[in-house]
Amino acid sequence: MRNDSNKWDAPAALTVGHTENGVALTPIELTRQTLISGPRVLSQADWSIVGWPGIAPTPPYALSLRRDRVLLVDGPDMADGWQEDTQRAISDASDAYSVFDVSGDRAFEVLQRGAELRLDAESKSVARLLFGIGVLLYRVNTEDQFRIHVASSHAEALVKSLKLAISALRSAGQGNSRPEDALSKTS
Amino acid sequence: MQIFPCPFCGPRNETEFHFAGELGKERPDTTQEVAAPDWATYLYAQRNEKGPVREVWMHLTCSELFVMERDSVSMEVVGSGSLREGAE
Amino acid sequence: MTSHRTTRAALIDLGKPLRFTFDGTAYQGFEGDTLASALLANGVRVMGRSFKYHRPRGPLGAWVDDPNAIMGVTLNGRSLPNCPATTTPLEDGMQARAVNAWPSARFDIKGGLDLFHRWLGAGFYYKTFMWPDWHLFEPMIRKMAGLGDISRNVLEDYCADQVHDHCETLVIGGGAAGLAAARAAAEGGQNVVLVDDKPVLGGGVHQLAGVEDFAPRDWVASEAHAIEAAGGRILTATTAFGIFDHRMVGLVQNGPFGTAPRLHRMRAARIILATGALDRPVTFASNDLPGVMTIDAACEYLARYAVLVGKRIGVLSNNSLADDKLAMLAEAGAEVVRLNPADGAICALGRKQVRCVAQGRNSHKVDTLLVSGGMTPLVHLWRHAGGKLDWCTERQAFLPGAAPEGMVAIGAAGGTFDLDAALAEARAAGSGVPADAIPSRYKLTPLWPEPGSKGRQWIDFQHDVTLKDVELAARENYVSVEHLKRYTTLGMASDQGKTSNMAGLAAMAAVQGRPLPEVGTTTFRPPFVPVPIELYHGHHEKQLWHPLKRLALEQEHREIGAALGEYGGWLRPGWYGTGDAKAHIRQEILTARNAAGLFDASPLGKIEVIGPDAEAFVDFIYYNTISTLKPGHIRYGFMLTEGGIVMDDGVIARLDRNRFVISCSSSHVGSVRTHLEAWRQDGNDPDRIFVHDLTDHWATLTVAGPKAREVLTDLALDMDLSPTAFPHMTMRETRFAHSPLRVARVSFTGDLSYEMSIRRSKAAELWQALVAAGERIGAAPIGVEALSILRAEKGYIMIGKDTDGETMPHDLGFGVPRQKKKVAFIGDRSLHSVKANGARRKMLVGLTVSVGDKALPTGAHLVEGTPLQSVGYVTSSYDSPTLGHPIALALVENGTERLGESISVWHMGETRMATISAPCAFDPEGARLNA
Numbered sequence A: 001m002r003n004d005s006n007k008w009d010a011p012a013a014l015t016v017g018h019t020e021n022g023v024a025l026t027p028i029e030l031t032r033q034t035l036i037s038g039p040r041v042l043s044q045a046d047w048s049i050v051g052w053p054g055i056a057p058t059p060p061y062a063l064s065l066r067r068d069r070v071l072l073v074d075g076p077d078m079a080d081g082w083q084e085d086t087q088r089a090i091s092d093a094s095d096a097y098s099v100f101d102v103s104g105d106r107a108f109e110v111l112q113r114g115a116e117l118r119l120d121a122e123s124k125s126v127a128r129l130l131f132g133i134g135v136l137l138y139r140v141n142t143e144d145q146f147r148i149h150v151a152s153s154h155a156e157a158l159v160k161s162l163k164l165a166i167s168a169l170r171s172a173g174q175g176n177s178r179p180e181d182a183l184s185k186t187s
Numbered sequence B: 001m002q003i004f005p006c007p008f009c010g011p012r013n014e015t016e017f018h019f020a021g022e023l024g025k026e027r028p029d030t031t032q033e034v035a036a037p038d039w040a041t042y043l044y045a046q047r048n049e050k051g052p053v054r055e056v057w058m059h060l061t062c063s064e065l066f067v068m069e070r071d072s073v074s075m076e077v078v079g080s081g082s083l084r085e086g087a088e
Numbered sequence C: 001m002t003s004h005r006t007t008r009a010a011l012i013d014l015g016k017p018l019r020f021t022f023d024g025t026a027y028q029g030f031e032g033d034t035l036a037s038a039l040l041a042n043g044v045r046v047m048g049r050s051f052k053y054h055r056p057r058g059p060l061g062a063w064v065d066d067p068n069a070i071m072g073v074t075l076n077g078r079s080l081p082n083c084p085a086t087t088t089p090l091e092d093g094m095q096a097r098a099v100n101a102w103p104s105a106r107f108d109i110k111g112g113l114d115l116f117h118r119w120l121g122a123g124f125y126y127k128t129f130m131w132p133d134w135h136l137f138e139p140m141i142r143k144m145a146g147l148g149d150i151s152r153n154v155l156e157d158y159c160a161d162q163v164h165d166h167c168e169t170l171v172i173g174g175g176a177a178g179l180a181a182a183r184a185a186a187e188g189g190q191n192v193v194l195v196d197d198k199p200v201l202g203g204g205v206h207q208l209a210g211v212e213d214f215a216p217r218d219w220v221a222s223e224a225h226a227i228e229a230a231g232g233r234i235l236t237a238t239t240a241f242g243i244f245d246h247r248m249v250g251l252v253q254n255g256p257f258g259t260a261p262r263l264h265r266m267r268a269a270r271i272i273l274a275t276g277a278l279d280r281p282v283t284f285a286s287n288d289l290p291g292v293m294t295i296d297a298a299c300e301y302l303a304r305y306a307v308l309v310g311k312r313i314g315v316l317s318n319n320s321l322a323d324d325k326l327a328m329l330a331e332a333g334a335e336v337v338r339l340n341p342a343d344g345a346i347c348a349l350g351r352k353q354v355r356c357v358a359q360g361r362n363s364h365k366v367d368t369l370l371v372s373g374g375m376t377p378l379v380h381l382w383r384h385a386g387g388k389l390d391w392c393t394e395r396q397a398f399l400p401g402a403a404p405e406g407m408v409a410i411g412a413a414g415g416t417f418d419l420d421a422a423l424a425e426a427r428a429a430g431s432g433v434p435a436d437a438i439p440s441r442y443k444l445t446p447l448w449p450e451p452g453s454k455g456r457q458w459i460d461f462q463h464d465v466t467l468k469d470v471e472l473a474a475r476e477n478y479v480s481v482e483h484l485k486r487y488t489t490l491g492m493a494s495d496q497g498k499t500s501n502m503a504g505l506a507a508m509a510a511v512q513g514r515p516l517p518e519v520g521t522t523t524f525r526p527p528f529v530p531v532p533i534e535l536y537h538g539h540h541e542k543q544l545w546h547p548l549k550r551l552a553l554e555q556e557h558r559e560i561g562a563a564l565g566e567y568g569g570w571l572r573p574g575w576y577g578t579g580d581a582k583a584h585i586r587q588e589i590l591t592a593r594n595a596a597g598l599f600d601a602s603p604l605g606k607i608e609v610i611g612p613d614a615e616a617f618v619d620f621i622y623y624n625t626i627s628t629l630k631p632g633h634i635r636y637g638f639m640l641t642e643g644g645i646v647m648d649d650g651v652i653a654r655l656d657r658n659r660f661v662i663s664c665s666s667s668h669v670g671s672v673r674t675h676l677e678a679w680r681q682d683g684n685d686p687d688r689i690f691v692h693d694l695t696d697h698w699a700t701l702t703v704a705g706p707k708a709r710e711v712l713t714d715l716a717l718d719m720d721l722s723p724t725a726f727p728h729m730t731m732r733e734t735r736f737a738h739s740p741l742r743v744a745r746v747s748f749t750g751d752l753s754y755e756m757s758i759r760r761s762k763a764a765e766l767w768q769a770l771v772a773a774g775e776r777i778g779a780a781p782i783g784v785e786a787l788s789i790l791r792a793e794k795g796y797i798m799i800g801k802d803t804d805g806e807t808m809p810h811d812l813g814f815g816v817p818r819q820k821k822k823v824a825f826i827g828d829r830s831l832h833s834v835k836a837n838g839a840r841r842k843m844l845v846g847l848t849v850s851v852g853d854k855a856l857p858t859g860a861h862l863v864e865g866t867p868l869q870s871v872g873y874v875t876s877s878y879d880s881p882t883l884g885h886p887i888a889l890a891l892v893e894n895g896t897e898r899l900g901e902s903i904s905v906w907h908m909g910e911t912r913m914a915t916i917s918a919p920c921a922f923d924p925e926g927a928r929l930n931a
């Protein structure tokens, strides 16, 4: 029984963007996020399916999460529950995930601080751990605009981790002198 | 830091996975009489083999429960496959 | 004080002088120096004191192998303990101080300990301070032990950056072999990373007269240029400190002094090990005197830092590599006196540094004594990766044998000490085009410690382990190398035995008359060099060590003075208000009992089970029968493990035919979700059952208390709140602020209670409406602490607090499904085991105390019999503001059959009496619950 209020920063306003070292962290407002599960959900070609390191088109699009689950982004309003004709389980999850974009030339370097990521290792799922926190990670619009969905209750921790990683870019690339420089410094 | 292959997601870091058990445990039909030794074997007996093993793992980020073949000494991963019949 | 700096062109920048102090004396060095090279240049020989005997010590090596010169360093207010002087780049303004020495390395007060060395052999402390009790002596000994002092200043921004990376070919070591291999691989089109631990590439190349018609530094620069031109990357000042599973290589990249290093987790498809070899010291009498150094170290000091370590140098070498090196020293102006190991054992003489070397009847006045006992390949990383070692008789060294997958060792690391052969091997490894091996020209005569020989001969310099200690260990039967290591602490210092392990093995082999390879080696473990612990945790510290989940309403709670704390992985209000916490909690309880408490229950699980087989699935998952539940209704139930143990409790609501929502405990959401997923896919048809965890989508706010209905009435929801239309254990769906609202009549306090779930983004609107409505009838927010007491008054349990790893549902008074349920469910068979039917099961009860007695301590044992035995314990205990007396819950053997009996309660030596009662102390008839 302890008062730890001061040990934890009050949640930062996640509506405000953050730009540092050429990388922007931007909160994204989506209209709707819908969890859809079903045996054929990946082959029912209602929406374009996005995996890693896919670049999502203009919404609506469906993030591939599992062999039988997608998260539909900005899709139509659908009734929650079991849909007999399509064999789908549907749940509105619009507030389950907070959404951010990390963009800029060095955005990928930021993300590499949180996971062993490779752009040449395709994955059918956008779900992974980033900084130890479960996220959905993919790209939108361009090659260096990454979008992250994170469980709302963990958004604060993820934003903190991302900000630290963005700051760390400042010193990266310094410190290890190129060999010619190191040799030319000597008389 | 091992790399495990999820049959759905592909190769991922071991931190995304959770060991679920040795392959081959069949749950006894408990609506019938189950002898105490059989139930105890089901609950507690582990082969705990040294060398090549077949195990059930869960990929926590996609919840896939799958079979992985690996070597418990060299840590080499031989391969993985879906627990569901017919799934790729 | 004479300068040892020569005019030789080296890798220091004479245009950039740097000022620094050592043990309070000011010196000057240059950019490119290490602390050790700068001190040697200034003629400083004594740079530290040994760990046990406080013997004066100077550097034996020039890089990571040095065990002796360890310093505390301060720069710009940042202090770091235990910096090896040989690997710490000099910076302007550094203040260095020898560790383990007071007032200075040269005049160490504890130096007198060395006079008692005869009694301070291996195991001295174990043997001497056994009687009467080690603990009497421990504080004094602890004070004497250990190196460096830790600064009291916390380096707030000392946070290691951590990066994941990958490459096709990782070359470890930027000497001749590493550079050539990296170039060949990069020019062959591979994605190459070359790492080298020194700030300047080249390894031992700078000692050479030339490489393939180039001056050494030009050759190094052209190789480096070619690597980068072919797309390769080069990281200097970066040490590969460990190889982990599946070729994950840990790289520590050092920046300026006082900044946290960066961790690269480098995944390499292929690893080329070009880590080189160490020149190993020779074991002879007084071989630890300052001024005794390896030949290779002396040549590195000259080649890299233009420091000639001595003017008159004695040399003892058993191998063919010495000749070229000695020529370099002579050319720089040293007078060299060679000693032949075949002429007998040598002995160094001098007090604070070597003055003379004696061999048989001959003695030579020298100021420095250089030795080489042969090359020891650096195979640490090879062993981390699971590679085998083979003993090579010709080289008297362990060489890389059977290779780990995707790994090869080249150059000196592989036992190839000749430059031409190393380059050929490196290019073959880099390009993948095989080349003929060039025969080795390396010649060596074995030169190992001789047991029984005279004088104090050091094996492990930093930990003061001598040949006599190894002999003693052998006499006392600590003959396994692993026992030898732990008994004598050989190889356990911060240098991890880089120079001492081979000598130790050889000494043990000689003592026992066994061949050296039969003695074996100890285990090589990461890290190869000491790295700060911050490297491993990076920014995963403080609030990011184990980040708590955060409520949608945290800001609202803070604004009304919530005392936040961790409860089950979430940061939640424990109570509201500053000052006396107990008074606030008491008031919140009374508010909840007299009017209503408003409680943020958002962490409660909201896991939906959806699909045609959902009904059968929840029957299998739950101990209780769920299939009989009608839509809109709620049931309380348990989930069990297959061992029959209660894993979670909570309510499950049926939304419609194919859809249930499981409201598991706040702290169990993750484990329950995984449990459901595992069983869904194993033994059920996963195409007919789907599990959606929507805990984060829904915020849950509870109004509990006799006036709860008035609060809800104020919200003007479109629903009939009368007890007949909306009874206890039912759920209704409606709307609030244009969003779906689920209202469940469930209670965790024993009073009329409504649990309302709404999407997270609307939680604040609902909360404000509830607070406003509540104020009119005296309702107010309550925290987790008040709820914990409210539920205990009612006898409601918390899993893991009021149950333990043996509790089955019938121990909690829920025995019916065990007897009646027909379909299979998880844990079913275990409920009929001998143990489950045992006569002495611990069951949930309440405990009451006599009027005026204080509350029982939680955790106190319930005891009886002769001798006294524990038959249970108190699981929850509080002063009940509602009832005006203490209440308690307990698990006690056969408890439900013993209601009304007295029992002794023992805690910390005190015994009190209590009476066993039913768990529920508040409204046992349930009139308030069903109101």
Ligand SMILES: [Zn+2]
Pocket: A125, B006, B007, B008, B009, B010, B059, B061, B062, B063, B064
């Ligand atoms: Zn997966």
